[in-house]
Amino acid sequence: MIQHIVLYPIIVQLLLAILLLFSWNSIKIQKLISAGGSIISLLVSIGLIMTVWNEGTLTIQSGGWEAPFGITFVADAFAATMVLLTAISGLAVSFFTVGTILKARLKFGFLPVLHFLFLGLNGAFLTGDIFNLYVWFEIIIISSFVLITLGGEKKQIEGAVKYFTLNIFASVIFLTAIAVLYGLTGSLNMADLALKIAAIENRGLDEVTAILFLIGFGIKAAIFPLYFWLPAAYHTPPPAVSAVFGGLLTKVGVYALIRVFTLIFVGDVFLENIILVLAGFTIVAGALGALTQNNIAKVFSYLIICHIGFMILGLGLYTEAAIAAAIFYVIHDIVVKTNLFMVGGLIYRIKGTYSMRDLGGIYAKYPLLSLLMIIPLFSLVGIPPFSGFWPKLSLITESFKIDNYWLIAALLFGTFITLFVIARLWAEVFWKKGKKLPEIQNFRYYDKLKIEKKIEIVGPILFLAFISLYIGFGAENIQQLAMRVGEELMNNQMYIQAVLGK
Amino acid sequence: MLLTLYKLMLIAILTGFLFSIFLVFAGKYLKGRLAILSALVPLGLFVYFLNFSKRIANGEVISQTFEWVPSLGVNLGFTLDGVSLIFALMITGIGFLVFAYTAAYLKGHEFLDRFYGYLGIFMAAMLGVVLSDNIISLFVFWELTSISSFFLIGFNNKEEASRKSAILALAITGTGGLLLLAGVLILGNVAGTYSIAEMLSSKEVIADSAHYILIVLLIFGAAFTKSAQFPFHFWLPGAMKAPTPVSTYLHSATMVKAGVYLLMRFTPVLGSTELWNSTLIIVGATTMVYAAIHTIFRTDLKGILAYSTISALGVLVFLIGLGTQDALLAACVFILVHALYKATLFLVTGIIDHETGTRDITKLAGLRKVLLPVAIAGILAAISNAGIPPSFGFLGKDLIYEATLHFGNSAVLLTILAIVTNILLLYAGFLAGIKPFTGKLPTTFEKVHLPSFLMWLPPLILATLGILIGLFPSIIQGSLIQPAVTALGESGSEIQLKLWHGFNLILALSATTIGVGALLYFIMKPSQKLENGIAKLEFIAPQTLVEKFGFGFGKFSRFTTGLIQNGYLRYYVSVIILFLVILTGYTLIQNTKYVFDYDSFSVLTVYEVLTVLVMIVGILFTVFTKSRLAAVAAMGVVGLAISLIFVYYSAPDLAMTQFSIDTLTVILFVLVLYKLPKYLNFSDYKVRIKDGVLSLVFGALITVLALEVLSEPQGSQLTDYYAENAYVLAKGKNVVNVILVDFRGIDTFMEIAVLTIAAIGVFSLLKLRLTSKNRR
Amino acid sequence: MEFLLAILIGLLYASGLYMMLRRSLVKLIIGLILLSNGANLLIFLLGRITKGKPPIIPEESYNFLDAYADPVPQALILTAIVISFGLQSFAIVLIKRAYKVVKTDDLDQMNSTDEFS
Amino acid sequence: MKTIILRTASDYLLPLLLLFSIFILLRGHYLPGGGFVGGLIASIAFVLHAFANGLENTKNLLRLHPGYLMPLGLLVATLAGLSPIFVENLPFMTGIWFQEPLPVIGMIGSALFFDIGVYLVVIGVSLTIIFTITESA
Incomplete structure (x- = not known):
């Protein structure tokens, strides 16, 4: 049965997590398992996306119960893409973790929880059942809570409290929405729901449910005005954690939004307009925030928000090209944001601070590293032809087609501020003459690391930089993929057909 | 053979990029004596483009397309016509001289390889801009020129002023870039194609479209910021923080002309409307007069040259705005004229600065005694700049007056503006090209000696060209100027470039210009006092206003962010x-x-x-x-x-x-x-x-x-x-349990995983204590 | 009963939210627990409630003979309850830890990560 | 006084409660109960034992840290879920059954093993949480 492959990304991560738990006492073995497992996971994801590309949407009914009675897992192009991105980002972070995370943290289950997080991500992308999605979300948030608090330092705890509260709150709203959905349709399978929701006469209730989903997922995706937890928390954990969070976590929210609003709640103009407005505000608010920060990790955090707006904008425009652009942006963003926080981590390793005021002189001392680090920075800004550039073409074009110049203005504003912020960051961190900072006791400066350690830190950045470059220069392939996803999403009967066979 | 040549066009553009990538790894070998070898790159390209001139002269337009992102309608479509060729030759030719000059100018500089790397990227990007037929790929290269400019302006990045100027320049040109992006996308949508060549056939559709005004304004935004038109001009004087080769190459000869190029390129597509012409005339005229006046108040040689460059760019925009065949011809010629003399003057300034350690015009004098070849170059350039026959500049000035005089009702006003500008430009040119070399040599400069020929030969070559072309305009008439004018959509009569038109009004105007200009030069003495005087007006200068706006905006964003993210x-x-x-x-x-x-x-x-x-x-x-x-x-x-x-x-x-x-x-x-x-x-x-x-x-x-x-x-x-x-x-009979372990078993599975994770979390949250020893 | 339950659920949501808006971390967690209780009951109610017919197939038969309570919401709630237990136990320990490091239960004093720096 | 009674009681209570919990676990497919509740009952048994005899004694009794029950349970559950793939090439988590029912327990199949996994994890989790909190209180 070829469909087995749909569940392999989940099973691999599950087994990894279990193995890692068994080897609780040996960090060395844990490191090996994590790194090796991440490579296997990447291979499996590549296998999955290739199969999906050739065979079309794959489904598997877990437990062998025909849909909608069991839990269906669906690998369409969108899900397969997200799984692949998780694997790519996961591989990088797994190595980066090994290179940067403190022994003390590794001893307390960092790696198992990290792989549980990947498990949750893969599950969330692949599931075709709305309640099951909730469960995967819970896996994601509990593992992220553990990762964000691991170490339990003051700022971690303070950030975690906000992160925790608002995310749990989002889950409660999500659960409320599921309750309403089940109350209305008696079904949980998303394809089945798509059919049943379309048949409901009371469109108002339908809309309210959609709004509940919008808010539940919106909090997780960090859109305006629901994003408060993100700037409060993302900069507090170690960079490896921020890297996973920045790269993948918010994108699960985006994924869920796109999924739900292209599959179940389709064609509601009121909601589309709301999403567009929110997207615009998200871009502007994120950009304004990024402008004000001095801590580079905080700058990156606000830029996440700003760019989430771009993706949501694609959803709100609600055309095939716009959805494709949103997908392209997601692909680009996951790679770049993961890398960005790792770059932040590397800078921290070099100088021992995140403060732009104190940083400086990196370009003079580490020219090659600086050139490496500039790749994600450029990709982030979308300096053409780096990766962030391409999706903007369609976003602007599609905004233009509905004559919404405010959206174009917001897009350009977001892009400009990103450019400006990164230019300033470059000037401050890389160009400016380095200050002599007081040496921190027991701090493992980059210079003092052994060569293997250095490779463990720089290698992942290099790996993701290459992928960014590929996305930028081989944009055609990515665009093909994004367009395929866009087409599948905008024709939801393809998904329904694949799941229910009708 | 032909095919391989065609293939070369993409490679020609990529050469610069490849060169830079090569430098990343092999740069350290190119810092010493071998540095001069990098000049071979632009030289080779120059020869390559020169090869095309015959075919271009015969009226051919060479184009070829490489697929890139067809799903988004983006390809690397290159077109080489008259306009592109002029620019390509300028980019590679002046590029060659600047590369060579740099080898001496920055000899032994720690980061010479990086400098060449940026220059290489810039050259490639600039070639991309002028050769692209696809407007998206044009935009791609356009942005790359801004980025390389950012790195070059900030080359002396240990100085705060350099960094600030770099960011300011990037902010202004970056804004313009984004406007261009919106502009080309909308234009492409309206026209149904991203190819400029194909747009030519849908000129009416575009002009009649409801979005025409928007498109034009966006493209203007891009052109004006890039080409430093009033009120966006102020980044250019700031950009003079860059080493002189950069000022020569990017900020006078090539990059700043990208905006002019854009306007020229779009003239056949978007031009000949009231909006197009009047806006360009007004903006161009304002810029040329405003900047020309500013030259009087500067004492820094590079400052003077920066403002005179802005003014010259204004002249170009102004000419494109006139839009007649005369005017476009004048524009094509003036681009070359200006490139030749201004590059010379910058290079000369660079030598002076390099050898004497100052660029203060009030202190410089008599340097001909120690820097004779440089003095010759400077004086020749000043002559061309002044438009004194038989220089190329004279030809250019003639054509400008020709264009203004034949411009209907406002001919008189426009001509007067042109004359005023030219007089002031002449003054500036004399200041930069003649003043440092005449008079008595101050004792402090007696020990100054002539630098390596790598430095003085390039300006001398350029300056000599400026005179030679004036003497023999036929060198470029058929091969460059005629095809360029044709490319701008004026397929009309054959053009004639010649020095002597007989005694007529234009000659009189030229003579007046020269006379008054020379007089001005002898009367006016640049001084610190004048400079301080204009500084008092700075509070209403566009730069101040923009900086104030930026400051206010920063405050605003702090305020809103603090309001939204207040911590509670x-x-x-x-x-x-x-x-x-x-x-x-x-x-x-x-x-x-x-x-x-x-x-x-x-x-x-x-x-x-x-x-x-x-x-x-x-x-x-x-x-x-x-x-x-x-x-x-x-x-x-x-x-x-x-x-x-x-x-x-x-x-x-x-x-x-x-x-x-x-x-x-x-x-x-x-x-x-x-x-x-x-x-x-x-x-x-x-x-x-x-x-x-x-x-x-x-x-x-x-x-x-x-x-x-x-x-x-x-x-x-x-x-x-x-x-x-x-x-x-x-x-099973307990249906709930059956659902839990079978129908929806995966839910339960993940539920126990959640429990496991929570337990790990509890365990580590309570047991893990980071101490100062294991914290870092 | 449905009507009463609906009001009760509303009350649970309201009280949960009110507790979340207080400044004490302990109250915040209690609020979250009340909220998730509310959500669980909501699933229960909206899945339609049936009195006295648990979804257990009688000893001697192979399937149900007459109407019985919908087992699906029950299964969902069970999963949700257990999951929230996991989160709650973590949250409770978080209180403990927070008190240890930040030395307060006052949420208003946990603002440092949002400050400009 | 209190401790002696408790200690004696818990010596008997532990095996009794454990047996009961296994009963609840196995009957879950037919009557209210199942792995989760069974697991909770078993942990209560251990907690009571710890209450009476001290944490250290209970830990010694368990030999391994209860935390290891979590991956063990997960592994059992995973293997139960994977078995259909290997045995009959059916999807993950498909129930496969032995032909004949056993007395008391009823039908034996992969779902039961899965429930055993749940049972183990629940014991591991609750004991880990409670032990950790008590230790650091």
Whole structure:
């Protein structure tokens, strides 16, 4: 049965997590398992996306119960893409973790929880059942809570409290929405729901449910005005954690939004307009925030928000090209944001601070590293032809087609501020003459690391930089993929057909 | 053979990029004596493009296309016509001289390889701009020129002023770039193609489109910022922080002309409308006069040259705005004229600066005695700049007057503006090209000696060319100028470039210009006083205004961000709830029927009512008690009451689970809580009322929603299926358990995974202590 | 009963939210617990409630003979309850830890990560 | 006084409660109960034992840290879920059954093993949480 492959990304991560738990006492073995497992996971994801590309949407009914009675897992192009991105980002972070995370943290289950997080991500992308999605979300948030608090330092705890509260709150709203959905349709399978929701006469209730989903997922995706937890928390954990969070976590929210609003709640103009407005505000608010920060990790955090707006904008425009652009942006963003926080981590390793005021002189001392680090920075800004550039073409074009110049203005504003912020960051961190900072006791400066350690830190950045470059220069392939996803999403009967066979 | 040559066009553009990548790895070998070898790159390209000149002269237009991102309509379509060729030759030719010059100018500089790397990228990008037919790829290269400019301006990055100028320049040209992006996308949409060549055929469609004005304004925005037109000009003087080769190459000869190029390129597509022409004339004229006046008040040689460059760019924009064949011809010629003399003057300035250590014009004099070849170059350039026959500049000036004089009603006004500009430009050229070399050599400069020929030969070559072309204009007439004018859409009469037109009005105007200019040069003496004088007006200068705006904007963003992200969790929660209440409330109110089917509701028993009452009391107690333990206990009671409800309504498994979980939670709470201090009463009465109202509204909303949903029909096909198959297929009789372990087993699976993770979290949160030793 | 339950659920949501808006971390967690209780009951109610017919197939038969309570919401709630237990136990320990490091239960004093720096 | 009674009681209570919990676990497919509740009952048994005899004694009794029950349970559950793939090439988590029912327990199949996994994890989790909190209180 070829469909087995749909569940392999989940099973691999599950087994990894279990193995890692068994080897609780040996960090060395844990490191090996994590790194090796991440490579296997990447291979499996590549296998999955290739199969999906050739065979079309794959489904598997877990437990062998025909849909909608069991839990269906669906690998369409969108899900397969997200799984692949998780694997790519996961591989990088797994190595980066090994290179940067403190022994003390590794001893307390960092790696198992990290792989549980990947498990949750893969599950969330692949599931075709709305309640099951909730469960995967819970896996994601509990593992992220553990990762964000691991170490339990003051700022971690303070950030975690906000992160925790608002995310749990989002889950409660999500659960409320599921309750309403089940109350209305008696079904949980998303394809089945798509059919049943379309048949409901009371469109108002339908809309309210959609709004509940919008808010539940919106909090997780960090859109305006629901994003408060993100700037409060993302900069507090170690960079490896921020890297996973920045790269993948918010994108699960985006994924869920796109999924739900292209599959179940389709064609509601009121909601589309709301999403567009929110997207615009998200871009502007994120950009304004990024402008004000001095801590580079905080700058990156606000830029996440700003760019989430771009993706949501694609959803709100609600055309095939716009959805494709949103997908392209997601692909680009996951790679770049993961890398960005790792770059932040590397800078921290070099100088021992995140403060732009104190940083400086990196370009003079580490020219090659600086050139490496500039790749994600450029990709982030979308300096053409780096990766962030391409999706903007369609976003602007599609905004233009509905004559919404405010959206174009917001897009350009977001892009400009990103450019400006990164230019300033470059000037401050890389160009400016380095200050002599007081040496921190027991701090493992980059210079003092052994060569293997250095490779463990720089290698992942290099790996993701290459992928960014590929996305930028081989944009055609990515665009093909994004367009395929866009087409599948905008024709939801393809998904329904694949799941229910009708 | 032909095919391979064609193929070379892409490679030609890529050469610069490849060169830079090569430098990343092999740069250290190119820092020493071998540095001069890098000049071979632009030289080779120059020869390559020169090869095309014959075919271009014959009226051919060479184009070829490489696919890149066809799904987005983006390809690397290159077109080489007259205009492109002029620019390509300028880029590579001046590039060659600048590369060579740099080898000496920055000899032994620690980061010479990086410098060449940026230059290489810039050259490639600039070639891309002028050769692209696809407007998206044009934009791609356009942005790359801004980026390489950023790195070059900030080359001396240890100085704050350099960094600031770099950011300022990037901010201005970056803004323009984004406008261009929007402009080309909209244009492409309206025209239905991204190819400029194909757009030519849909000129009317574009001009009649409702978006024409928008397109033109966006493209203007891009061109004006890049080509430093008033009021966006101020980044250019700042850009003079870059080493002189950069000023020569980017900020006078090539990059700043990209905006001019853009306008020229789009003239056949968008031009010949009132909006197009008038705007360009007004902006161009303002810029040329404004900047020309500014030259008087500068004492720094590079400052003078920067403003005179801005002014020259204004002249070009102005000429494109006139839009007649005469004017376009004049523009084509003046681009070359200006490139030749201005590059020379910059290079000369660079030498002076390099050898004397100052660029202060008030201090420089008599240098001809020590820097003779440089002096010759400077003086020749000044002559061309002044438009003194037989220089190329004379030709250019003639053509400008020719264009203004034949421009209908406003001919007189426009000519006067042109004359004023030219007089001031002449003055500036004399200051830069003649003043440092004449007069008495100050003793401090006696030890100054001539630098390597690599430095003085390039300006000398350029300056000589400026005279030679004047003497023999036929060198470029047929090969460059004619095809360029044709490319601009003027397929009219054949053009004639010659020095001598006989005694006519234009000659008189030229003579006046020269005379008055020379007079001005002898009367006016640049001084610090003048410079200080204009500094007093700075508070209304565009730069100040933009900086003030930027500052204000920074304050604004701090304010809003502080407002949104104020750190108070309860505020975050209220905002989210408020948002939710407004959105759902709005839709609910619009659609609610408020009709409930009471009959379908189940009958109440006394036990149930009692349970509910207990629960309500429990909830209220939880909320309002002052004791933490009591609150927890009350919360436990609420949970127990819920499990009773589960018992009443046929959910024994749920009741069991709820009961045990509830108990466990309370135990955990108590274990943790008994060490904490008492509750404090934080919030005041008002806040509590406000929160209470919000909460009640939210609760009411959920209640209404629940009742609404209950009044809808729901037939779950799941229920029937499970009833049928739970035992037959899944071999279990407790259907809830069968669902948990079989039908929806994965839910349960992940539920235990959640528990596991939570346990790890609890374990590590309590056991892991980061000490100063293991913290870093 | 449905009507009463709906109001009760509303009350649970309201009280949960009100507790979340207080400044004490302990109250915040209690609020979250009340909220998730509310959500669980909501699933229960909206899945339609039935009295006295637990979804357990009688001893001697292979399937149900007459109407019985919908087992699906029950299964969902069970999963949700257990999951929230996991989160709650973590949250409770978080209180403990927070008190240890930040030395307070006052949420308003946990603002440092949002400050400009 | 209290401790002696408790200690004696818990010596008997532990095996009894454990047996009961296994009963609840196995009967879950037919009557209210199952792995989760069974696991909770088993942990209560251990907690009571710890209460009476001290944490250290209970830990010694368990030999391994209870935390290891979590991956063990997960592994059992995973293997139960994977078995259909290997045995009959059916999807993950498909129930496969032995032909004949056993007395008391009823039908034996992969779902039961899965429930055993749940049972183990629940014991591991609750014991880990409670032990950790008590130790650091």
